[in-house]
Amino acid sequence: MHDSQTPSTGTPSAESSSMKYGEREIQEGQLITFPNPRPGRRYEIRVTLPEFTCKCPFSGYxxxxxxxxxxxxxxxxxxxxxxxxxxxxxxxxxxxxEESANQILDDFVAACDPLEVTLRADFLPRGNVHTEIEIRHVKDGQGT
Known part of the structure; x- marks a missing residue:
C-alpha cells in the first residue's frame, strides 16, 4: 500500500453523512387524508403507534x-x-x-375532521412516574 492510499475505516464520508432519506421524509411529513370509502357508515379505526419519542422540555431526557x-x-x-x-x-x-398529546390531537382533527376521536398517550415510566394522557374530541352536532 502506498502512503497516498488509506484503508477503509467504515466511517461515512461527508457525502453520505448528509440528511438521510428517512430524515428528509420525517422533516417534510404532514398529515394527509384520502376519501372515506364508506361515508355515512359509522365504523371505528384503531391505530397504535408504539415508537413515539420526544424530549423532556426541562431535562432534555x-x-x-x-x-x-x-x-x-x-x-x-x-x-x-x-x-x-x-x-x-x-x-x-x-x-x-400533555402538550405533545394535545398537539397531535389538534393536528389530527384539523387534517381529518373525524366524527369522534380519542387519543391516548401512554408514556413509559421515568423516575418511578407513569403518565397517560387521554383526550377526546367529538365533532359538533355528533353528541357525546
Whole structure:
C-alpha cells in the first residue's frame, strides 16, 4: 500500500453523512387524508403507534410512549404512512407529555375532521412516574 492510499475505516464520508432519506421524509411529513370509502357508515379505526419519542422540555431526557388513536371517520381517513412520519417528527422536539398529546390531537382533527376521536398517550415510566394522557374530541352536532 502506498502512503497516498488509506484503508477503509467504515466511517461515512461527508457525502453520505448528509440528511438521510428517512430524515428528509420525517422533516417534510404532514398529515394527509384520502376519501372515506364508506361515508355515512359509522365504523371505528384503531391505530397504535408504539415508537413515539420526544424530549423532556426541562431535562432534555428522551420520553417514550405508545400513542393509541381511535376514531370514527367522516368524509376522510388519515393516510397511515403520513401519520407515522408526522408522529416521528416529535423525536427531537422538547415538549411535555400533555402538550405533545394535545398537539397531535389538534393536528389530527384539523387534517381529518373525524366524527369522534380519542387519543391516548401512554408514556413509559421515568423516575418511578407513569403518565397517560387521554383526550377526546367529538365533532359538533355528533353528541357525546
Amino acid at each position: 428522551p420520553d417514550f410512549a405508545t400513542i393509541h388513536l381511535l376514531y370514527v371517520p367522516d368524509e376522510t381517513v388519515v393516510e397511515l404512512k403520513a401519520l407515522k412520519l408526522y408522529v416521528n417528527g416529535y423525536r427531537d422536539r422538547y415538549i411535555s407529555h
